[in-house]
Amino acid sequence: MDTDDLPVVLPPSTVSGLSLSLHPLPILNISEHLTRLRLQTRSSQPFVLGALLGTQNGREVDVVNSFELAVDADEKVDHGFLVSRRDQYKQVFPSLEFIGWYTVATVPISRHIALHEQFTAYSSTPLLLLLQPSASAGTSDVTAQNLPLKAYEPTVEMRNRSSRSVFIEAPFSVETGEAERIAVDWTARGGEGGTSLEAHLQTQRAAVKMLHDRIAVLVQYVKDVIAGSTPKDHATLRSLSALIASLPASENKAFREEFDTEYEDVQLTAYLSTLTKSANLLNDLVDKHTVISSLHREERAGMAARRRGGQSRGFGTGFAGHGNWD
The missing domain is CATH 1.20.5 (Single alpha-helices involved in coiled-coils or other helix-helix interfaces)
Structure with a gap:
């Protein structure tokens, strides 16, 4: 087996103390990202990578949103694009921070450690959210784990006096607000x-x-x-x-004439409706222009009257002054 395919996750007996809440929006975004790449690349397993945004208070983490990341052929993240998108989101949602990343896989492997190290500059312990589209959701309890998603927290394992980066599975719950429930319900019903x-x-x-x-x-x-x-x-x-x-046969002349008449009547009605709307808009524009023009004329007339009154008062004062000199 290739070393890049070796799992790097601790056994299920190891429990994470993280309290993780996942909102519906990132779930929908990740699913749509995978579906679109499958159609674009015509591949059943395209490379999917994105960032997770949310809030963190101690060991309590809320994953609220996500966005896709740009990568090159060597799976190197475009950090300029990441910072730009993160800052754009912060302008609208100042409380959201970069808290992790997502991809599509069955289990974390050594390949994901290399990807994980590219995100440590933005978060000391970036979370990993895996979409597992082939995983079975046939569990008896109706919880968030019915979703084909697994969340992992990075940690360090000590073995044989050496350390290595590994992941530990973190249980999560799905949290929704009233607006999110309405939106998800509308989307699930296909916009009915x-x-x-x-x-x-x-x-x-x-x-x-x-x-x-x-x-x-x-x-x-x-x-x-x-x-x-x-x-x-x-x-x-x-x-x-x-x-x-x-x-009615298509070659029937009477039917053809009646059909053409009906079609022309419909087109004429639509044309007259468009002309009526245009005439109403033009009439409103003319009324507004008339009101503005009358206001300008009144304003100019008032200014002219004030200027004439000022000139008359100035002439009278000068004449009286001349008389005093005499």
Whole structure:
């Protein structure tokens, strides 16, 4: 076995004293990150790496958000990008700090120690959150551990008078606020009820699909009758013939003219609606321009009147003064 594939995690009997809370947003972000990379790279196991943001008070840690990280071919983190994104988040959420990183794997291995060391400059003990998409969630207790996620805390193991960096599993719980519960519930239901248009389109799609399936059954029946593999049912064939005869043929001139008329009426109605909205906007603009112009004229008239009054008072004073000199 390659040394890079050796697990670097302490046995389950070793208990972490960390109190870790995980919010839904980073879970959704990590899952979306993996799904998108799978589609983009057409690989079942793409390399996924990102940063975790949250708050820490002693041994109590809350993982609140996450963002993706840029890496090169040698799995070296772009630290300039990391610092830039972290600072951008802090401008909006000043309480959030870099508290760890996430990736996709079954268990921490030596490869993850090298990645872990790249994050020690931002946190003395950066947490590791692993997404395990192939892990079974068939446990009996309904807890956060049903999620294909494992959290690990870094530590140092002493063995044979030497030390090495390892990980210790840290149990976590899922914490949600009222806004998060509403958002997650809406996302889990695929945005049902988000808009009436979506519900209407879903209904239309189901109706069209049902019609298509029934037409396919009729077409297959006719093909089987022609091939001789199905006996003829004259009542059914007469019903099909009547149905086909009632359909407007595309080459029917009367139907084509009626269709074109309806289509032109719809287009004309939409065009008139657009013109009406434009006319209303233009009318509002003209009204505002008229009000502003009248205010400017009144202001200019007032200023002119004040200037004329000042000139008259100045001339009268000068004339009186001249008289005093005499």
